[in-house]
Structure formats: C-alpha cells, structure tokens
Amino acid sequence: MNKLLVISLLALTPTLLLKADRMLIETESFSDHGGWKLDTQFIREMGSPYLMAHGLGNPVKDATTTIEVKEGGNYQLFARTKDWVARWEAKGQPGRFQLIINGTPVKTTFGTRGVKWDWQGGGKVTLKKGKNTLALRDLTGFNGRCDAIYLTNYKEVPPNDSEILPDWRREMLGITEKPLEKKYDLVVVGGGYSGMGAAISAARMGCKVALIQDRGVLGGNGSSEVRVWAKGNIRRGKYPRIGEIIEEIADKAKKSPGTYEEFEDEKKERIVRAEKNIDLQLYHHAFKVEKKGNKISAVHAFDVRSSQVTRFSGTLFVDATGHGTIGYLAGADHTMTEKGRMGMSNMWAWANKEKAISFPDTPWALDLNMADFPYPRDFHGQWFWESGYDKDPLGDAEGIRDWNLRAVFGAFNAMKNRDGADKHPNSILTWVAYVGGPRESRRLLGDVILTEEDIVSKRDFPDGCVPSTWSIDLHYPKKQYAKKFPDNPFISYAVHGKGVDRSYGYPVPYRCFYSRNIENLFMAGRCISVTHEALGTVRVMKTCGMMGEVVGRAASICVKHDCLPRSVYEQHLGELIELIKLPGKAFRLTVNDKITIPSDAMEIAGPHGAPNGLDPKKFPGVVDDAKASFKGKWTKGQGLKPYFSYGYQYSSDPASTATFTLEAPEAGQYDTQIAYQPHPNRGKSVPVEVRTGDQRTKLITVVNMTEKPSFKNGFHSVGRITLRKGQKVMVELSAKGAQGNVHVDAAKLLPVE
Numbered sequence: 001m002n003k004l005l006v007i008s009l010l011a012l013t014p015t016l017l018l019k020a021d022r023m024l025i026e027t028e029s030f031s032d033h034g035g036w037k038l039d040t041q042f043i044r045e046m047g048s049p050y051l052m053a054h055g056l057g058n059p060v061k062d063a064t065t066t067i068e069v070k071e072g073g074n075y076q077l078f079a080r081t082k083d084w085v086a087r088w089e090a091k092g093q094p095g096r097f098q099l100i101i102n103g104t105p106v107k108t109t110f111g112t113r114g115v116k117w118d119w120q121g122g123g124k125v126t127l128k129k130g131k132n133t134l135a136l137r138d139l140t141g142f143n144g145r146c147d148a149i150y151l152t153n154y155k156e157v158p159p160n161d162s163e164i165l166p167d168w169r170r171e172m173l174g175i176t177e178k179p180l181e182k183k184y185d186l187v188v189v190g191g192g193y194s195g196m197g198a199a200i201s202a203a204r205m206g207c208k209v210a211l212i213q214d215r216g217v218l219g220g221n222g223s224s225e226v227r228v229w230a231k232g233n234i235r236r237g238k239y240p241r242i243g244e245i246i247e248e249i250a251d252k253a254k255k256s257p258g259t260y261e262e263f264e265d266e267k268k269e270r271i272v273r274a275e276k277n278i279d280l281q282l283y284h285h286a287f288k289v290e291k292k293g294n295k296i297s298a299v300h301a302f303d304v305r306s307s308q309v310t311r312f313s314g315t316l317f318v319d320a321t322g323h324g325t326i327g328y329l330a331g332a333d334h335t336m337t338e339k340g341r342m343g344m345s346n347m348w349a350w351a352n353k354e355k356a357i358s359f360p361d362t363p364w365a366l367d368l369n370m371a372d373f374p375y376p377r378d379f380h381g382q383w384f385w386e387s388g389y390d391k392d393p394l395g396d397a398e399g400i401r402d403w404n405l406r407a408v409f410g411a412f413n414a415m416k417n418r419d420g421a422d423k424h425p426n427s428i429l430t431w432v433a434y435v436g437g438p439r440e441s442r443r444l445l446g447d448v449i450l451t452e453e454d455i456v457s458k459r460d461f462p463d464g465c466v467p468s469t470w471s472i473d474l475h476y477p478k479k480q481y482a483k484k485f486p487d488n489p490f491i492s493y494a495v496h497g498k499g500v501d502r503s504y505g506y507p508v509p510y511r512c513f514y515s516r517n518i519e520n521l522f523m524a525g526r527c528i529s530v531t532h533e534a535l536g537t538v539r540v541m542k543t544c545g546m547m548g549e550v551v552g553r554a555a556s557i558c559v560k561h562d563c564l565p566r567s568v569y570e571q572h573l574g575e576l577i578e579l580i581k582l583p584g585k586a587f588r589l590t591v592n593d594k595i596t597i598p599s600d601a602m603e604i605a606g607p608h609g610a611p612n613g614l615d616p617k618k619f620p621g622v623v624d625d626a627k628a629s630f631k632g633k634w635t636k637g638q639g640l641k642p643y644f645s646y647g648y649q650y651s652s653d654p655a656s657t658a659t660f661t662l663e664a665p666e667a668g669q670y671d672t673q674i675a676y677q678p679h680p681n682r683g684k685s686v687p688v689e690v691r692t693g694d695q696r697t698k699l700i701t702v703v704n705m706t707e708k709p710s711f712k713n714g715f716h717s718v719g720r721i722t723l724r725k726g727q728k729v730m731v732e733l734s735a736k737g738a739q740g741n742v743h744v745d746a747a748k749l750l751p752v753e
C-alpha cells in the first residue's frame, strides 16, 4: 500500500492534509474554477457545493488545481457526478466532461451515468510523487457537473453520502478540529433583501451582527445571478420611515432580467461592509443549529469553497433563507402548500449578432417548436418561465432548476435549429440564470398567520407596520403551453387579486416576523408567517427588505432589555414604533448609546410615499393635485410623465370635478395655467372654469387633452385674469362633456410681464 500525503494548494483554504491512502478533492476547492460555476443551491439535497460548466453550449475553460502526493503509483479514480438529464430518459448526455491528470485526459468520459448523484469510476490512473495537476475539462458547455474527485488504493467505491459534511468527508479533508468560534447579538442567515434589511437595521441600532450568505454576492433573487428587479412600494403607510434602508440598496433595473450592471452587487456589498457592526460572511452555508431549550444557541456554517466550519453563536437569530431552513433545523412550527405553489424561474436573455452563428442541437432538452412557448420578446425570457408548481421545492430543487434549463435550451433550439431558424440565424444566447429564483416553499409560523381575508378586509392589527403594496399576485401554469408537458408545465401566468391599497399599503403585523415556538428566532422575507395567498402580496423584495428593517429594530430592543421577540410585542411595542419612526440612517454604536440622526438622513415621505415626480416647491406658484378638491370618481396615475409630486388623477365620470384654489401673491395680471399630459384617451373638450371668489370674473375655456399642452411640464393656458394682492381664484376642471378622461396634475398663476 502506498503512503501518500496529499496537500491541496489552495489560495482560499487552509492546507488540507488528506488521509494517506485515500484522497478526496472537493471541486469547489480547486484553486482556479476556470469557467466553471460554483453551485451552492442544492447542498441540502445532495450534500455539497459543486462545480458546473454553464457555458450556454460553449465548453467552458478548465477548472484546475494541484495536489501534492508523497508517493507515486496507481490509484482508482472516481468522480461524484451524474447524467443530469437521465432522470427524464432524455436522449444524449449533455453534461459530459473529462478529467485531465498531469496534462493527460483520463479515458473515461464523466457525467454520462446515473439518474442520481453518485461516484462514477474512472479506472486506474497513475500519480507521480510530488506535485500533480488536475483539471476538469468541459466537453459540451451544457451544465456538466462534478462534486468531488476521489483517489484510492482500495477497490471500494467511496460512500455516496448526501449528508452535509458527514464524518468521512471531514476526516478526508482533515477538518476534524473544532469549528472556528464567533459570537454576536444577532445572527442573520440569508443575504437577500430581507437579510440585508435586517442586518443593516440591527447594526445601525447598535447590535453586533453576523450576516451569513452562501453565495459570493448579496441580493438573493435581486442579485446579478438571478436578476429579478426589486418591486413593492416603500416609504409610505403608517410608518413611512420604513423602507429608507431598502431605498439605499435597491436596484434601479429597467428590465427583469436586466443587465449584470443594473443589479449593482458591488453597491450592496459596499453598503453592508460600511457598517462596523456587521461581520459579513459571504460563501458561508448554514447547515446546523444548536439549541438550549426552545432557543437557538448557535448556527454552524461552512465555507462553500474550503469546507471550514464556523460556529456562530448568538442571542438572537433571523431566518432570511427564503426556505425557513434555520427554523426547520431548530424545530420551528412551519407549513408548506403541498401542490399548486408558485414555482422557480431561471430567466434568460438573447441577442442578435452581426454575423450568423450556430447553436448545437439539443436532443436532450424539452422537445419544443415555436408554438410551444411564448416568443421571448425584447430579447429576454421573463418571470413566466416558471415550473415546479407541484414538485418538491426543497428536496428536489435541482430537478426543478434542471427542468427550467431544459425548457430554455429547448426553446432556443427551436429558434435556432427548428421552425424559428429562418428568423434567427444571428441569434445567440447571452445569459441564462443557473441560480434559480425560488418563489415559494416553507413558511415559518408566528403568533399571527396573515391571510388574504385579513389583507382585503384591511384588518387593523396594533402591530401592523410593513406596508405591503403588491397585489395578491398568484401564478398558475398557462394551459396553452402546458399541453406537451402536463406533468411540469414551464410557462405561467399571473392572476392579480384586488383589495390591496397599492399606494398606502397593507400594514403587515410584526407578529408575522418571529417564530411562535422557537423563542429567539425572527424571520423575514418569503418564509414569514403568512398563507399561500397572502404570500402573493408580501413576497416582493422591497417589502421583504422592509420586514428585515423592522426585525433589525426589534432585535435591538431585545438586546437592550434582554428580552425575546414576543416580548417586543407584548411589552415594548411603543418603543418599537418609536424606532421605526426614525430615519433609516439613524444610528447608535451600542444599544445603550444615544441615537444620532446624521445630516444625510432622508426626508420623511408621506403616507403615500416619497414624491417621485417634479417637486412643486421648486416651481414658484405651482399647486399640486394633492391640494385640489375632488368630487366624483377619480383614479390615481403615474404612467404619463412628467408629473408633479406623487402623480396625477384622471376621471371620465360626468359627475367629477377637480378644483384648485390659487392665490395672487401681488396685484397684477396673471395667466392661469393647468398642467396635464396628453393621451389618446384624454378628453377632447375638457371644460375649465376660472372664477374669483366674489364671482366677478369667470372664464370658461375648453381644452383638448389629446393634444400636447403649450408649455413645458404639461402647462397650458386657460385664461388671463387681473387680481388684487392675496385675492383667491378657483380653477375647476370638469368631466361633463369632456369626451374622454380629464387629466389633473397641477395649476398655477403666472404673472404677465
């Protein structure tokens, strides 16, 4: 038997002393991942992070590493992998790759066997004494994957363990010593919007915080990896300061999926790292909890590149994993809608090049022609490329992701190689998310389980705080595209329920944000205490982020008073409300310090949010529609730009009138003007009456609002009038006889020179 000493030469990891006659080399620990992607999504299903060759049909650059072997000789080689389409008995083996040892390819082609993750034998290989190079060589560009490589003197196949870091892996990797120890007030797991909101908010209120995120970037679905734009209105409702932190970190993407740059991963990380109270742990996957009684005492997370484990002990914990993983591990009460859930999406993008370009035939992908999927307009496959409604989103998320990949590649194959080929000779896939965007899985139960009925009946909870402004938006498989694959349709449609006040928002109660039986566990994001239907409104990312903001403030109260999340509701609700009324930038270094409001704190918004149109204060004499008086039925709008402050109102109800009251600052002649934006459905003959309070002067003008107004920012003259200093004048727009919608944005008196 050879005596071997294998040392991994990793920049990222501590030196690994591998067992002498058996060697385990985790691919995630390769010193250079080349073009292979580090996939951490399915650790709980198959036991480990892995490398995947996501090349959109072009083989990716080799992943390489060096191992040091004490004694040369022959070894049995195994790679843990699978044929990722075998479970569907699809033709072909898209995930093929080779292992290159010291520059020579091993004969076996890997990724060609097995429905499940398992060790594929590679026969006998020879290693030399000293340094040996290993490389993973992708052969297809179509998502070949490799978890680990095993070299042994024995004939036995290594254990195919899907447990996370089971003893044998730890022993093989030489990580037998105790985990690293760290201690915090608050341990936040999950670095999406909800986790970021919680961590920043708690840190600014004086808590020592760990933020544990298993990807290399922050943002979760709102990162450049998944590219969902952050939606939901912020800074409004009962407590319009909530949302100021999210305003700092949120993307301003113009499309979803947008470009890499639009998701501003670096900005998010910079804002988090600027907080001295936050210890940001990227690339760390939380996999185990320790408990004392009904409380969590520590979370164990391992570095997804080196497998090094750290024990994060804390007073309080936040589950912001989206899947309620921490709660589940701790035995928190939870629920999951069994079937008909909202699914997972892998969005995608394509472009046209100047020259013709080929795309490999994909016989293993979904068998699609152009009529089988919605044409990806605007060069992107949007949110409705969604599947897995009845599949297991926790135990088989990899299967759902892989099905999505088969759908995207099948559709692009139809565009390039089938009945779409004539129109797409120059088309190229530019991006396909390999990190799936989940929407719904496990939810943890709190003292309140919010329902659709609570929301639409506007049930007023004393702790209602986070404004949820998205409609109750639930997704279902789209029948038209479900015919070929009824078992797992891949295109959805959305049904938007009514009843959510999208401007003020429905205030979600604080009691949805902590576990009812794990006493020191908060939750924020998708895994809060709501029903499937209520998730339809609360799940958008800015709303999730605001939950985090409230949780962070509540955590600081727990630390200050040495109490638990439930006591914040029962005994300190007043204090929580005081804290959530503070600017997002307010801070204290410890929970016992005085709170400082920095000079760059945002201006408080109103109950309907911060003005996002032109600021009337900057335009002398302009009176916004918010100050006009309205009769009849009016609808608020923001679609036609520009507008002043929050938007405009429009109506075609013949009983509708809108009246502005303007005042002359000096005696003189004025041009009376109204502001509107033209649109084909606006009134062709909108009557506008201008009259003084004493009725001595009265002008009636008819405005055609389908045509462009005469002046900048929508202003249009409706008559000249001479006024005394301080005299009031009423400007009344009416829908009667208007022949379309009356558009009301602002009015002003312009002195005539």
Ligand SMILES: Cc1cc2nc3c(=O)[nH]c(=O)nc-3n(C[C@H](O)[C@H](O)[C@H](O)COP(=O)(O)OP(=O)(O)OC[C@H]3O[C@@H](n4cnc5c(N)ncnc54)[C@H](O)[C@@H]3O)c2cc1C
Residues within 6 Å of the ligand: 189, 190, 191, 192, 193, 194, 195, 212, 213, 214, 215, 219, 220, 221, 222, 228, 229, 230, 231, 232, 256, 284, 285, 286, 287, 320, 321, 322, 323, 325, 344, 345, 346, 347, 382, 383, 384, 436, 437, 438, 439, 524, 525, 526, 527, 539, 540, 541, 542, 544
């Ligand atoms: C295609 C699609 C379209 C959507 N459309 C919109 C939209 O237009 N606008 C909108 O705002 N929302 C939209 N949503 C919904 C929204 O993206 C989610 O509901 C939201 O991401 C939930 O935020 P979160 O912070 O709870 O979870 P996530 O964004 O999923 O973040 C959780 C993070 O925690 C990490 N994590 C998980 N487990 C662990 C662990 N054990 N250890 C360490 N880290 C862990 C994950 O890697 C992830 O990065 C859409 C979703 C999808 C998929």
